[in-house]
Amino acid sequence: MTVTREVALGEISDIALPGGQTLGQADIVRALVIDGGTIRFVLEVASAEAARALAPVEEEARRRLLALPGIEKVQIVTTAAAGAAPARASGAPGGQGEAPSLKVGRHATPQAGPQPIPGVRNIIAIGSGKGGVGKSTVTSNLAVALARAGRRVGLLDADIYGPSQPRMMGVSARPASPDGQRIEPLQAHGVTMMSIGLMLKEGEAVVWRGPMLMGAMQQLLQQVMWGELDVLLIDLPPGTGDVQLSLCQKAAVTGAIIVSTPQDVALLDARRAIDMFAKLKTPVLGLVENMSVYVCPNCGHEAHLFGQGGVRAEAEAMGAPLLAEIPLQLDVRIAADSGRPIALEQGAAADAYAALARKLIERGLA
Numbered sequence: 001m002t003v004t005r006e007v008a009l010g011e012i013s014d015i016a017l018p019g020g021q022t023l024g025q026a027d028i029v030r031a032l033v034i035d036g037g038t039i040r041f042v043l044e045v046a047s048a049e050a051a052r053a054l055a056p057v058e059e060e061a062r063r064r065l066l067a068l069p070g071i072e073k074v075q076i077v078t079t080a081a082a083g084a085a086p087a088r089a090s091g092a093p094g095g096q097g098e099a100p101s102l103k104v105g106r107h108a109t110p111q112a113g114p115q116p117i118p119g120v121r122n123i124i125a126i127g128s129g130k131g132g133v134g135k136s137t138v139t140s141n142l143a144v145a146l147a148r149a150g151r152r153v154g155l156l157d158a159d160i161y162g163p164s165q166p167r168m169m170g171v172s173a174r175p176a177s178p179d180g181q182r183i184e185p186l187q188a189h190g191v192t193m194m195s196i197g198l199m200l201k202e203g204e205a206v207v208w209r210g211p212m213l214m215g216a217m218q219q220l221l222q223q224v225m226w227g228e229l230d231v232l233l234i235d236l237p238p239g240t241g242d243v244q245l246s247l248c249q250k251a252a253v254t255g256a257i258i259v260s261t262p263q264d265v266a267l268l269d270a271r272r273a274i275d276m277f278a279k280l281k282t283p284v285l286g287l288v289e290n291m292s293v294y295v296c297p298n299c300g301h302e303a304h305l306f307g308q309g310g311v312r313a314e315a316e317a318m319g320a321p322l323l324a325e326i327p328l329q330l331d332v333r334i335a336a337d338s339g340r341p342i343a344l345e346q347g348a349a350a351d352a353y354a355a356l357a358r359k360l361i362e363r364g365l366a
């Protein structure tokens with residue numbers, strides 16, 4: 001049996017709540033998603049107190065869902081509505097100074113449309129249709145390549161479902177907040193950076209629904225002391241979801257870069273991402289083909305593991321430039337895992353990133 005959303009919801013809907021209703025009757029389950037063997041959802045309640053009273057309900061829901069075939073993990077976040085921070089999803093940032101009041105998952109405050117970030121000249125969103133195509137790797141390397149070219153670069157890791165920039169950039173410190181309001185970003189390899197992952201406790205999984213994502217994005221854009229930057233790169237989650245929507249509604253995004261492998265399935269998803277940015281009236285600045293060609297380190301033989309020419313053809317079809325072709329190399333992965341992006345070194349991948357950085361600088365985008 002495949003576990004669908006409906007099956008999962010049906011499984012938990014008759015769990016009794018403290019007030020006498022069932023989970024289904026109270027209609028408090030939000031954003032239930034099934035991602036492989038993981039089920040995630042939000043329980044939305046009126047107050048932190050009500051959230052605490054739901055602990056046995058969560059336990060029962062988890063027990064029932066884990067009994068479903070193929071389900072290995074259940075992540076439940078209980079949130080208090082009406083502007084309150086999530087009852088059990090908020091991070092407790094430390095570092096020096098007072099803890100920042102950036103309560104991740106806070107609702108957005110009203111604002112009049114996309115806002116510039118003071119001191120930041122360009123905002124470039126890096127997106128992909130599909131996960132795992134190397135979007136975060138491309139973002140960290142591009143940031144480093146731009147910094148090497150003398151630009152003032154910021155990197156915001158907004159991949160709320162899998163923030164990987166702290167690992168890729170080799171930082172783990174919690175950001176400080178001298179006044180308890182604004183947040184001091186971190187510095188790594190000449191890049192000013194902030195990650196939603198640095199605001200969460202290690203290993204903590206968070207599920208947010210639309211309004212909370214909006215709030216979190218708004219805070220990361222406006223409460224972090226980005227300073228004077230030529231460009232702020234934003235590492236988006238894969239796909240076409242609420243973060244992309246929030247970002248383009250909250251910030252005056254200069255444009256988006258879409259990362260794809262040459263493989264058909266990744267390209268199909270990339271097309272969806274391109275359509276989404278078009279709908280959000282955010283210009284697509286170009287495409288980056290990642291994992292383009294594999295060069296055997298022993299014999300020099302070139303192999304196109306994920307196909308050839310696909311991203312170039314797609315870029316031509318949509319009239320957007322193909323900005324870079326990044327080779328598939330073991331040392332790209334090793335460098336990413338070690339916290340020192342390959343763009344800091346010499347070689348084919350570093351050259352490709354330096355050329356990409358130059359293109360953006362020449363176009364006045366960074």
Ligand SMILES: Nc1ncnc2c1ncn2[C@@H]1O[C@H](COP(=O)(O)OP(=O)(O)OP(=O)(O)O)[C@@H](O)[C@H]1O
Pocket residue numbers: 128130131132133134135136137138159162164236237238290291292326327328329330332333334336337
């Ligand atoms: N050009 C490359 N050569 C070798 N390995 C690569 C290359 N690009 C990315 N990788 C590796 O592929 C894996 C996935 O990359 P990455 O996390 O950047 O993808 P992503 O698109 O950001 O994924 P997601 O958004 O789903 O987290 C990582 O282990 C990374 O080191």
